[in-house]
Amino acid sequence: MDFDYNDEQKMLKQGAREFFEKECPKSLVKQMMEDEKGNPPELWKKMSQLGWLGLIYPEKYGGGDGNMIDLIALEEEMGRACLPGPFLSTVLLSGLFILHNGSEEQKKEILPKIAGGQLILTLALTEQSDSYEASAVSVEAKAEKDDYIIDGTKLFVPDAQIADYIICIARTKKGDKPEDGLTAFLVDRKTPGITITLLKTLAGDKLCEVVFNKVKVSKKNIIGKLDQAWGPLQQTLQQVKIAQCAEMVGGAQRALELAADHAKKRIQFDRPIGSFPVIHHLIANAMMDVDACKFLTYEAAWKFSEGMPCAKEIAMAKAWTGEAYQRTAAMGHQVLGGIGYTLDGEMHLYFRRAKSGELTLGDGKFHREALAKELGM
């Protein structure tokens, strides 16, 4: 059993670390938290030139033919760097949904532009309840000749304020089950009737309210099959959750390192605070948490990349990682003491992102329920 990265993945990871240390310092991260767009264009362009935006797409769509393990190696470093920008919304949520469900024409038109850094997309799924259940989707799309008219409000839509296109999941038919009758529409953000409002968030991540007021969308812009978006969407979300876990693993690892480094250097009572048992236990507990996050995530990624069933592993990874990352960052604040709470420091970035990461794509409670269902309960 070997859950280590191969040589090339280690090189990718190390190269990404060096790149982000240079191109994405924490000063930029903090600046982007306050910035309305939240996406430094030069950084996005350079990531595109390195082939990272298309890493997971096939070469024929301008991608790098990478696999899930390559992706999580890169994601770990993005989490370590607290990378701002629309990687999750554009490359993963939208790009992967189009890759798995779009027509050949849609894939050829959109994916190379995502990989080339020319298009920003997002997925509008959640609404007022912030639930990832199908029953929570109430935004409707009604057929009208060759078009559909979308009406309703989506909430917590990532990066909508800079998106060129929004993939809107809307109810096109009332079925027997909430999962039936949902359709994905590719909507130009500039279409009349769309209003976007940036929400205030804990981590400075860009979540938006998107109001669709009788927005007209051509039937040609349906991605996948009419009334049958839910199943394919869940498959995409499962893949994205693994990547999201890897991002949290990278952040948690860095929070742990910051705390351990501080404990070795900070002198109190004539010795480093790292020599006190209470600090030993805090750091040791955090290390066990972070390693558990890693191995749950790596196992889920490996099973996914091998085409094996992995719903249980993904549920465990997402539930555990979201909460363990928070415990690790909270421990970091404890070990760093007062300096851990200053905005000049870094620890608060990890704590904020841990909270945001826990809620994104479903929290621990949601995934415990998912796990119980997988166990036949």
Add this chain to the structure above:
Amino acid sequence: MNMIVCIKQVLDPEAPLSSFKIDPATNTMVPVTSVPFVISPFDEQAVEAALKIKDAKGGKITVISLGVNLLRDVVKKPLSLGADELILLEDPAFIGGDSWSTAYALAAAIKKVGQFDLIFCGRQAADSDSGQVGACIAEILGIPQVSVAKKVEAIDGKVKVDKVTTDGYEVVEVPTPALITVSNELGEVRFATFKGTMASKKKEPIIWKPADIGAEPAKIGAAGRRIKTRKLFQPVRDSKCEIIGGETDEDKAANLAKKLVEVKLI
């Protein structure tokens, strides 16, 4: 143009000083496990200098490294950036050498590679900092050397080099074949693209043992050392802080100036 770049795997020089310990009994560094290995940063600049020439004029880049248990994810990095071939002189017999015995082995390997126009080395290794290997290779091979380059251009069978000096730089020309040692003033090194990184998987390193390069056992590794280390130690840096007082800011500034004159700092 055929280019050869010599690289060395070293402990990350950015690691805190407290990570390193000296064993005074043996005058050697105590092995550490907590510090990652990297390519010596000056050697990365040497790779970049070769890549720039390849970008402009084409050619082939062969990278050579010497050591034991060389980490593939470290030493293969030049391949991910665009180098064509990696040769590893990997054998316990190469270990424990000094600048001369290392240069002897590298020069023997370069002879075996055959035709070359340019050899690049970092100006010095980030661990030993001796800066002699490049010059020794040039001496053994009997070719000219230009040290501490900040820019290298290949022009009609010659090489134009901007060489760093204490107060600027001088421009020199040298016929090929030649050896150039490269300094950090060359500028930023590139990052590997995803495709470049994955393509390096197909380029397996070539391993050469001492017999493969015709090296005499008495001239390589510890057996070939010409340097005797008398003492290896970490210098103790003691700092004292004195607060310069005064009733007003002007007084404080004047007192500070007096103090600096007193200790002959100004």
